[in-house]
Amino acid sequence: MSATVVEIVKASYLKTKPNDETLGFGRTFTDHMLVMDYSVATGWTHPRITPYEPITLDPAAVIFHYGQTAFEGMKAYRTDDNRILLFRPEKNFQRLNASCERLSMPAVDEAEVLEYLKQLLIVEQDWVPSSPGTSLYIRPFIIATEAFLGLAASKEYKLVVILSPVGSYYQNGIQPISIKVEEHYTRAARGGTGAAKTAGNYCATFNAQTKAAQEGYSQVLWLDANEKKYVEEVGSSNVFFKINGEVITPELNGSILPGITRLSVIEMLRSWGIPVVERKVSIEEIFRYDDEGLLEEVFGTGTAAVISPIGELEWQGRKLHINDHQIGEVTQKLYDTLTGIQTGKVTDPYNWTVEVK
Template structure:
C-alpha cells in the first residue's frame, strides 16, 4: 500500500466548539485544513495539514477573474461504537476529477486525497457532532492561483479540504419542503458545465433562488435549457418522483450533475426490487399524473440534505400538493436506510461506508 508524505502542523490554540443543537449548515469550521499546491512542470506538491487560516492570493489570481474552480461535498459520521465513517468517498474524489477534466484542471491523486482526508479527520475528530441529524461536512475544492489576466488554463492551483460540523441543511429537516418550478432562468445545457461541480453553476442559480425565497419556497426546480419543458434537477439536489408505483428520475443528459446520493438511491431501490427508471420527464407529465391522482411522492437527494421530501410544487401559477404535504413511505424508508448506513445503525450490504481508522 502506498504511503503518502503529508506534513502536519498542529494548531496551538483550539476554537470553541458549538453546541449540537445550535449548529447551522456551513457556518463553523474546525481547527485544521489540508492544502496541496500544483505548479506546471512540477505537478502536485507540498501536501500539508495546517491550522485553519485565511489563504493569501494575488489579486490577479485567475480564480477571481475566470472562475476556474471545482468542489465536492461529503460527510463523516460517528457511530454508537465510536467508529468514524465516510460515505462513498471514492465516488466524490472520482467526481472531483471529472469536474477537473471539464475545467482544465490537473487531476488530483484520488488515493492521496482520501488519505489526506482521513488524516485531517483523525486530527479534528472531536469536532464531529454526535446528536441525531448532525454530521461533519467535508468540503474539498480546487482553485486556480496563477496571477494572470488571460483567458487560459492556470498553471498553478491549490487543492484544499476544510471541515464543518453541521446540523440539517433545511430547517425543515426530513419534513417536506416547497419547491418552485423555474421557467425563466436556466441552470445548464448539454455541453456546458452542468455535469461539473463548479462554483459558476451555483452563482448563476442565485437569482432564481432569491426570487423563490421571496415567495416562500425552499428551492427551485430547473427545467431543460432548450425546450424549457423537461425536468432536470433541484438547486442543490437531484429529484425523484413516485408515479403510480414506479420511481422515476431524470436521466443523466449532459447537463445534470451525477449525484452520489442519486446513484445510491437507484442502487437501493433496485436492491429492494422496486421499479425505478431513469428517463426524460416533462412537467406536463407530472401535472397529468397529479391530476389523475397518480403522483404519489416526490423527493430530492443530495449529500447535504440526504433525502428531502417535496410536499408542494408550484408551476404555472398552480400549487400541486403532493401526498397531502406529508413525507411519503418510500422517501422515509430511503432516508432511514441511507442515514442508517451512514451512521452504522443499518447493515451496509454494498460496502459504501468507509471507516477512518
C-alpha cells in the same frame, strides 16, 4: 501503499467546539485543513495539514477572473460505538476529477487524496459531532492560482479541504418542502458546465432562489435550458418522482449533476425490487400523472439533506399537492436506510461506508 501528508503543522490555539444543538450549516470551521499545491512543472506536491488559516493569492489569480475551480461535498459521521464513517468517498474524488476535466484543470490522485483526508479527519476527530442528524461536513476544493489575465487554463492550482460540523437538517422532523418551477432563469445547458461541481453553476442560481423564497417557496425546480420543458434538478439536488409504483428520475444528460446520493438511491430502490427509470421527464407529464391520481411521492437527493420530501409544486400558476404534504413511504424508507447506513445504525449491505482509523 498508504500515502501520507509530508507535514502536519498543529494550530497553536484550538477553538472551542460548539454545542451540537447550536450547529447550523457552513459557518463554523475546524482547527486544521489539508492543502496541496500544483504547478505544471511539478504536478501535485507538498500535501500538508496546516492550521485553518486564510488563503493568500495574487489579485490576478485566475480563480478571481475566470473562475477555474471545482469542489466536492461529503460528510463524516460518528457512530454510536464512536467510530468515524465516510460514505462512498471514492465517488466524490472520482467526480472531483470529472469536474476538473471539464474545467481544464489537472486531476488529483483519487486514492492518495482520500488517504490525506483520512489523516486530516484523524487530527480533527473530536470535531465529528455525535447527536442525531449531525455530521462533519467536508469541503474539498481546487482553485486556479496563477497570476495571469490571459484567457487560458492556469498553470498553478491549490487543493484545500476544510471541515465544518453541521447540525441536523431537519430540526423539527422532516417537513415536505414547497417548490416552484423556474421559468426564466436556467441552471445549465447541454455543452456547458452543469454536470461539473464548479462555482459558476451556483452563483447563477441565487437570483432565482431569492425570487422563489420571496414567494414562499423553499427551492426552485430547474427545467432544461433548451425547451424549458424537461425536469433537471431541484435547488442543488437531484429529483425523483414515484408514479404508479415506479420511480422516475431525469437521466444524466450532461447538464445534470451526477449526484452520489442520487446513485445510491437508485441502487437501493433496485435492490428492494422497486423499478427505477432514468429518462427525460417533462413537467407537463408530472402534472398529468397527478391529474390521473398516479403521482405518489416526490423527493430531492443530495449530500446536505440526504433525502428531501417535496409536498408542493407550482408551475405556471398551477399547484400540485403531493401525498397530502406528508412524507411518502418509500421516501421515508430511503431516508431511514441511507442515514442509518451512513451513521452505522443499519447494516451496510452495499459496502458503502469507509471507516476512518
